[in-house]
Amino acid sequence: MAGTGSATTLGTLLRELTADPTAVEEVVTAARGNSPEIARLPPAEVRRQVVALLTCGLTALERQDDPGERDFAEARRLGADRAAQGVSVAGLLRGVQAGRNRAVELVVRHGRTAGIPDDVLVEGLLTIGRYAAALERAVVDGHRHAERDLARAGHDARTRLLRRLLIGPEPVERAAEELGRFGLRAEGPYHCLVAEGGDPVRAHALTRRLSRYGAVLGTVEGRLAGLTPRLPPADRLDEGVLVVAAPAGPLDRAPVMYALCVAALRAAARRGRHGLHQVTELAGETALAAQPALAELLGATLPAGLDPGDEFHRELASTALTWLDHGQRLDRAASALHVHPNTVRYRLRRLRELTGFPPVVETPGGWPVLETVRWWWALRTWLERG
Incomplete structure (x- = not known):
């Protein structure tokens, strides 16, 4: 890139890097490589974040205004989404900061190649850095607010109850009061369901969709699992997600149904299955996989x-x-x-x-x-x- 040493040239460079799939992929790789929690997210989701951050840096350079006057609502939403998906604030920041460092390296390398003087690069990067710091604070703020909201909504208590009900043994009558708190009735009946883990974005979307059908969900043994009075039509769920459900039954049978769902989920995952499946549909594969x-x-x-x-x-x-x-x-x-x-x-x-x-x-x-x-x-x- 031929440059004149002006801020406009640096802005042009940032605009080109933001539109360059190879440069974006380098930043994505850095973010995912330095945070196992970010690495579990779909690459497209991380890529969207990276482009948003680069665009923010470009806007900061062009506007030259006070970061305190900017609206970082998008960054706060990002932090809130990651909290709901189970990504820790530390894991999120490790990815954000690793991606930012890689982006700075790219700007310096390509800037020098374009002939932009070092003092112009430094001045531009300092401006971008102030915005990046403000953006990171907004991400953390959104994450912490969401964590508090989740706690107030009984997220942790709900998860603990599910673990006791599904892994057992938890006498249903002893948990009657807690059941009512989360919209469950001791007399049931409920479908037990388990979803394949590893993708927090899809797990978050699945939780929201199933909650519309009265499902009570949480993380049990690293998987999204729970109880629901009714199942959605199969075509209403993300076809890329694998979910296994048991026929509706009394809550005191939940540990048995949960164990069957987990075994069926493993068998279906090995066969590359996706979508919503009844555990009875997978009976053959599950029985054979157990031997x-x-x-x-x-x-x-x-x-x-x-x-x-x-x-x-x-x-x-x-x-x-x-x-x-x-x-x-x-x-x-x-x-x-x-x-x-x-x-x-x-x-x-x-x-x-x-x-x-x-x-x-x-x-x-x-x-x-x-x-x-x-x-x-x-x-x-x-x-x-x-």
Whole structure:
């Protein structure tokens, strides 16, 4: 960048950096790399923050007014959102400050390349620094106000109650008074639900959405979990979130339902599932996942004639799984694999020659259920661990 040494040139530089995806990504990487809590946020969310901070610096340089006269409502909202998402003020500031330091390095490096004199760079960065400090104070202020509001709303007490109800054992009659405080009735019934963790932004949005249906939610063993009198339609939830719910039942059954939901959540996550699922829908995967030693034994014995390093062998196993998943129908499996039914028939025959895979039954009913489960489990395990 060619420069004249003026503040306008520095403003142009900041404007270009703010619009430069590579520069923004460097700042994002610094922020996420220095704060594990920020790293758990979606990169797009952090990127939005970075652009907002760079834009703030640009505005500060152009306006040259007193930071005390600025409205930092957006920064306060940012702090409040992070508090609600469970990000600590220390974790938030580590990310903000690391990103700011990286942005300063970029300004200095590109400024010198553009020919901007050091004294102009220093003066501009001092101006930006005053605004950055005021912005950070606003972030902290918003975070602390939100924490106090959450505490007044009974956030901590609600979470403690949920942990006692879901992990147990907590006699429901002993917690009757507390239940009423949070809109629950000892006589129930309630759905227990558990959501996949790791994304505080989505967890916060999910909490707000489920609360509209009477859900009482909190963080239990690192996951969003809770009780709700009714479930929302599946299409009303973020399709990128995995939620597992149990059928409605009495509160004294909540620990059992919670344990089942957690097991089903793990099984569904391993399969890459998303959306809202009933624990009963995931019964097969959950039951099989609870027997890893038996899965290992099946995966090592039934497909023993296959070589994990041979792509053709992996294709045979995958084809057989698809055939089993599609009701042992050659036409449906062929359609799913985008091949001719005769290709499916050939691959299953080759698999039988190599492993003793049972013969294809082309009459209604197919294999016995237990034989189907045995081979489905064995092939799935072999493919996953091969």
